[in-house]
Amino acid sequence: MKKKQKYYVVWFGNPAGIFDxxxxxxxxxxxxxxxxxxxxxxxEEAKKAFRNExxxxxxxxxxxxxxxxxxxxxxxxxxxxxxxxxxxxSGNPGIMEYRGVDTQTHxxxxxxxxxxxxxxxxxxxxxLVHGLAFLKQKNSDRKIYSDSKIAIAxxxxxxxxxxxxxxxxxxxxxxxxxxxxxxxxxxxYKTVIIKWETKAWGEIPADFGRK
Numbered sequence: 001m002k003k004k005q006k007y008y009v010v011w012f013g014n015p016a017g018i019f020d021x022x023x024x025x026x027x028x029x030x031x032x033x034x035x036x037x038x039x040x041x042x043x044e045e046a047k048k049a050f051r052n053e054x055x056x057x058x059x060x061x062x063x064x065x066x067x068x069x070x071x072x073x074x075x076x077x078x079x080x081x082x083x084x085x086x087x088x089x090s091g092n093p094g095i096m097e098y099r100g101v102d103t104q105t106h107x108x109x110x111x112x113x114x115x116x117x118x119x120x121x122x123x124x125x126x127x128l129v130h131g132l133a134f135l136k137q138k139n140s141d142r143k144i145y146s147d148s149k150i151a152i153a154x155x156x157x158x159x160x161x162x163x164x165x166x167x168x169x170x171x172x173x174x175x176x177x178x179x180x181x182x183x184x185x186x187x188x189y190k191t192v193i194i195k196w197e198t199k200a201w202g203e204i205p206a207d208f209g210r211k
Contacts, residue, residue: 007046008209011054012036018046022209034107038202039209075200080104084145084196085131086206087123093164096120096173098127100134101206103145110134117170122177124151125160127206128193129180135191147196147204155193158184 008025010016013035019025020043029035036054040046049057080103087098097113110130113123128151131144146152154160160181166174196204203209 004041006039006041007043008037008039009046009049010035010037011050018043018050025209034102034105036106037209072200075197078103078145078196078201079143079194082143082145082194083109083131083135084204084206085124085127086147086204086208087120087127088208089118089120089123093117093119093170096123097208098123098130099206099208100127100131103205106205112176115170115173117164117167118173119162119164121148121150121154122160122162122164122173124148125154125162126173126176126180128152128155129183132189132191132193133183133187136187136189141190143192143194145194145196145204147198147207149195152193152195155184 005020006022008019008022010019010025010028013028013032015028017028019028022039025037029037038049038054038057040049082103083100084103085098085100087096089096095114095116096118097111097115099111100109101107102109112126112130124146125148128144128146128148131146132155135142135144158181160177162177164170164173198204
């Protein structure tokens with residue numbers, strides 16, 4: 001099935017502009033601290049967005065999914081004094097990476113990978129634990145967003161309940177899983193973990209834009 005065409009607006013990048021492929025968008029935001037970008041379904045929407053400011057689109061769902069006014073009121077707006085984490089995997093298993101960003105500015109705070117023979121769920125789990133450790137180290141009172149119910153559940157259980165099989169190719173991933181589980185067992189934290197409401201706010205700010 002052919003993927004739907006998407007357009008990527010880069011408000012702050014090198015260079016800024018509108019791109020019709022994720023690859024070109026990536027080149028624009030690579031090594032740019034605090035890069036500002038978002039995907040849109042049509043070129044017209046992208047042009048309109050580019051004429052406006054990035055802050056106008058933080059937390060806005062650009063996929064045109066219908067959601068009732070009552071649901072929107074109930075969900076509310078995202079808390080921007082937070083960090084957001086996400087993972088991406090090209091295949092299942094496949095090449096996996098994860099990262100954490102400032103929810104408001106999209107500035108990348110940490111990034112790991114790519115790793116061979118990983119899964120998205122494992123990446124989401126590692127990203128969340130990394131985020132918790134990051135905030136504790138910084139003595140930060142920020143909350144943390146994840147769009148993965150599975151990862152949030154695994155973190156609460158202090159166990160990465162993956163069915164992924166360990167091989168020589170993904171040993172590094174399993175080393176990270178063990179380290180993450182050990183951190184959860186031996187550390188306490190006050191950080192509040194919040195489920196990112198994708199249907200109301202669009203993709204989580206840490207999203208890799210591959211969907």
